[in-house]
Amino acid sequence: MAELKTAAPNPFAVAQAQLDAAAELLELEPAMHALLRNPLRELHVTLPVKMDDGTTKVFQGFRVQYNDARGPTKGGIRFHPDETIDTVRALAAWMTWKCAVVDIPLGGGKGGVICNPKEMSPGELERLSRAYVRQVGRILGPEMDVPAPDVYTTPQIMAWMADEYAFLQGHNEFGVITGKPLPLGGSAGRGDATARGGMYTIREAARVLGLETRGATMAIQGFGNAGQFAATLGRELLGSIIVAVSDSKGGIYKADGLNPFEVIKHKQRTGSVVGFPGAQSISNEELLELDVDILVPAALENVITARNAGNIKARISAELANGPTTPEADEILHKNGVYVIPDFLCNAGGVTVSYFEMVQNAYQYYWDEETVHERLDAKMTAAFHAVHKKAEDLHVHNRLAAYVVAVERVAEAVRLRGWV
Ligand code: NAD
DSSP: OTTTTSSSSSSHHHHHHHHHHHHHTTOOOOHHHHTTTSSSEEEEEEEEEEESSOOEEEEEEEHHHHHESSSSEEEEEEEEETOOOOHHHHHHHHHEEEEETOOOOOOOEEEEOOGHHHHHOOOHHHHHHHHHHHHOOOOOOOOEEEEEOOOOOOHHHHHHHHHHHHHHHHHGGGEEEEEEOOOGGGOOOOOOOHHHHHHHHHHHHHHHHHOOOTOEEEEEOOOOOHHHHHHHHHHHHHOOEEEEETTTEEEEEOOOOOOOOHHHHHHHHHSTTTOOTTOOOEEEHHHSSSOOEEEEOSSOOOOOOOTTTTGGGOOOEEOOOSBBBBBBHHHHHHTTTOEEEEEEHHTTTTHHHHHHHHHHHHOOOOOHHHHHHHHHHHHHHHHHHHHHHHHHHOOOOOOHHHHHHOOOOHHHHHHHOOOO
16 A cells, blocks of 8 residues: 555644644634644654574564543554654544544554565564564553554464464453454454445445435446455445446446456456456546546545546545545535545444454454444444534534544543543
8 A cells, every 4th residue: 555655744734634623613622622632642662673684673663542532542553664653643543533433432543663574574574573562562452552454464463463462461362453363363354344334334325315326336446455345345235336446557447337356356367457358448547537426445545636626526435545535625525516435434344343353352252244244334324324414414524524523522531531
């Protein structure tokens, strides 16, 4: 994912500005506003790791616990060469609002290590993962702070981290980390949870807009984890016709619909969706402006800007990607009647099933996939309607409404605890 490449505006300044807008609408008291603008805690760690050539390399890592008023902090760990503390702070803030908007009893956190996992052997990655937990483990725990996979970290890395944590504790504590492989306490239904949750929100948006999803056309930008499941589930759950998909090499369009499973096979064979037999080539920019019912940005941030927002013809833009729409574009889409399902609502299915994983770890009793799907549906549907109603009541666009719902919930918990 290229999330970290467009570092132009400081992501933490952006996160604070977004909070400021919600704080103004909510007329938050100054102390509450000040508290919610900054992380409660952060730990900076230095990690010496033995490399395969016998040398020792020293890495820098972070863990930010943004706000735990509603429950233990939750958020992924990224291994990335461009990681910065401000990126981690911003992502921890967004996790706080994401967990609050889907109303799961968790706060927001995030972690990161500055490293290039593509240049590291599996043994080096394992030693780095264990070194991170040896340093950060003292502030982790199922009741304290629960990491998960994120950019360039995998279920295998989660398994090493859970194992190292078990050594520190002297016993297994699977609930300390989510996104684990199934045999180590992972949850059924975690793989497609982000896209599935997004599909439930599209179904609800279509209901309130009076749009029939069966036979509706859908274009998806990005054909990775989120985009591929969006394509297969868009067809299976919503009955929609996937007319266009794209990846970093370009896009394809077929007016009477693409078979997502065949496109996945083609991408596995050739490395891209481009060149899929029977489809027309289009650019990523053209895909966004197609005359479709549902647009699903599922790749990069900042792809819908003031420059192209006026050309978006979709009725619904469902943001599986983080940050695909700039603030100026939000205003234009709202004015033009494009119904945006904002990122931290639309893609909250992943963290919701991560929360289910923690619950199952606490019970040591595991749910079948159908149960996970039903409970995910209930959470996403309730969250969607809370945001939709807030947007209608306040006459604001959905992203601001989602912020207001989330910030209100966190502020309420802070007040009840007597912090402010
Ligand atoms: P991924 O790395 O699996 O896939 C990214 C896709 O985007 C790839 O198909 C890549 O080719 C494509 N891409 C890259 N550059 C592009 C460009 N310039 N134009 C068009 N496509 C381009 O990543 P993912 O896990 O699917 O995540 C995608 C987005 O969804 C990110 O913004 C991520 O933060 C967000 N997200 C993912 C999850 C999840 O559970 N996977 C959860 C929450 C949010």
